[in-house]
Amino acid sequence: MTDSSISAAGLHKDMESMGFSDVDCIRETGIENPLDANSPEIHHHYNPSLPQPTITFGDSGPGMNELELKDSRKLFHHKEARDDKNGCFGIGGSLGSAQLTRLQGKSTRLSKKEGGPLLQLTLDYAKIVKEDKYEVVVHEATASWATYWEKHAVNKEHGTLEILECPKHVVEALVAAIPGAKFGRMYADYLAEGTKMLFYVDGKKLIDLKPEDVSDENNASKCVKYDVTVWGKYLESSTKVKDIKDVLVQYVNGYGKLVYQDPVTDNQVEEDPAAKGYTKLAPIKCTSSVRFKKGATDNWKVEDGGQYPKRVRKVIDRFEIPYPSGGDFEQREIIAIARHLWNYPTILDCFMGTEINKSRINKAKIHPGILKVLEDLADKFSKKYWNDIKPKEPKKAKNPKAKSPQTSGGSAGTSGTATGTATGTAAGTAAATTPGTTPGTTPGTTPGTAAAGTSKQLNNKPAPSKPTVVPVPAHEKRIPQSQHDLVLAMKDLKHKLNAMNLDAILEKAVVTTEGGIAKMIGTIHDAMKSLEQICKK
Known part of the structure; x- marks a missing residue:
């Protein structure tokens, strides 16, 4: 790059402002370039203890010839997004190398095809910035780098190594960050198929990645798969997705009908979108799952619940579901711990908020119509599961009020004759004096079937006895299910709080709090007020 109209130094400095973290x-x-090369094994070596700290990425892919190696350093070598690879914009690999060196060190790529020579491409970023020139030169590896290849190559016959000279603090920060980076979840599909990813620090294994299946269908209590199909209407004479002006979202509703959500009225419409000039773009393959049983100790955790956008084979992000403040205690937990995987193809990148690094999603940029349907279906899954498993309230025994004994002077459904009056009087007397019978019935009859007497009430009932008052703890009273759940939840909370260093947790929460904690505090406050009201009863 020698054209004075393009500043190589400025371009590389601007890379640091493109939103990529280390x-x-x-x-x-170090991961997606090898995966796109179909490498079965990937090694990372982090060496913060060397006089010149380094990071080395190695893979056992097919390797590159001279032209391919040179193209690998072509800046913004744009290709159309494809579902069989992660790359698209042609800048991620070059940006990553430059940023990790902080434009102070060198990057050396060694690559070899089976039966071919070992090739070398070295970029000196400090020199590029100083001279404002970017030149890519490929040649056979020097003797020292050939020795390095023999020692560190994942497969000596074919593959690629990249060695980066980095500041020590960059290497140390990455060593600290990698265990919590969720690579096992992000690349679970590749790991499950047998791809190996190994990470070493100064020659010692840091982590051996294992696949973390978000849906975990084999262990879920319930798992449901469904499609949400995106339709778009192109601007006239355009076939570019970015020129789509209107979007419809189609899905199967709770009645088994294929419908789309009308963007104006928000009503469900059964009409075929193609009849209105829309083109089917692609389905979002959704999987909702949950592991929960009342009283179980191995239910899923809230910190693992949420919505998981997945771009082709890569789980990009996790969106937390705010803990609900209303509803049954168990239902709230189910909503918070459930996992919803949204697997979309590259054609939907612009509708799903995919950022340029393809390792994060801007939720605010997801098409609102798509997001609404996805979140509604996720919420309905959780609530339906709770309705399916929640304890059924026992049916209350029917106890219709018995008709009061009546005297002469008129009757309901009788002629008011002496016979009717005598029958009603006898029934009332028997009910009042015979043990084990229901008031308003004669012995051996069903409650509510005693013959009706006259309209005047008899005054021969025995005086009611004064009940004996036995104090009963609040949590043992026959109270509504929601109050019962509240008491049990607060008892469990008290037990857990006693076992915690609450002061230390609150100190940390002030710094690391997320939006959900404020709602939780309000929920606890409401719960305490409810408990106070129960105690007063």
Whole structure:
């Protein structure tokens, strides 16, 4: 790059402002480039203890010839997004290498095809910035780098190594960040198929990634798969997705009908979108799952619940579901711990908020019509599961009020004769004096079937006895189910709080709090007020 109309130094400096974190950089350069090359094994070596700290990425892919190696350093080598690869914009790998060196060190790529020579491509970023020139030169590896290849190559016959000279603090920060970077979840599909990803620090294994299946269908209490199909209407004479002006979202509703959500009225419409000039773009393959049983100790945790957008084979992000403040205690937990995987193809990138690094999603940029349907279906899954498993309230025994004994002077459904009057009087007397019978019936009759007497009430009932008052703890009273759940939940909370260093937790929460905690505090406050009201009863 020698054209004076383009500043190589400025371009490389501007790369640091493109929104890539250092963890994004190692994903782009050290994981996704090898995955796109179909490498069965990937090694990372972090060496903060060397006089010149380094990071080395190695893979056992097919390797590159001279032209391919040179193209790998072509900046913004744009390709159309495809579902069989992660790359698209042609900048992630180069940006990652430059940023990790902080434009102070060198990057050396060694690559070899089976039966071919070992090739070398070295970029000196400090020199590029100083001279404002970007030149890519490929040649056979020097003797020292050939020795390095023999020692560190994942497969000596074919593959690629990249060695980056980095500041020590960059290497140390990555070593600290990698265990919590959720690579096992992000690349679960590749790991489950047998791809190996190994991470070493100064020669010692840091982590051996295992697949973390978000849906975990084999262990879920319930798992449901469904499609949400996106339709778009192109602007006239355009076939570019970015020129789509209207979007419809189609799904199967609770009645088994294929409908789309009308963007104006919000009503469900059964009409075929194609009849209105829309083109089917692609389905979002959704999987909702939950592991929950009342009283079980192995239910899923709230910190793992949420919505998981997945771009082709890569689980990009996790959106937390705010803990509900209303409803049954168990239902709220189910909503918060349920997992909803939204697997979309690359054609929907612009509708799903995919950022340029493809390792994060801007939820605010997801098409609102798509997001609304996805979240509604996720919520309905959780609530339906709770309705299916929640304890059924026992049916209350029917106890219709018995008709009062009546005297002469008129009757309901009788002629008011002496016979009717005598029958009603006898029934009332028997009911009042015979043990084990229901008032208003004669012995051996069903409650509510005693013959009706006259309209005047008899005054021969025995005086009611004064009940004996036995104090009963609040949590043992026959109270509504919601109050019962509240008491049990607060008892459990008290037990857990006693076992915690609450002061230390609250100190940390002030710094690391997320939006959900404020709602939780309000919920606890409401719960305490409810308990106070129960105690007064």
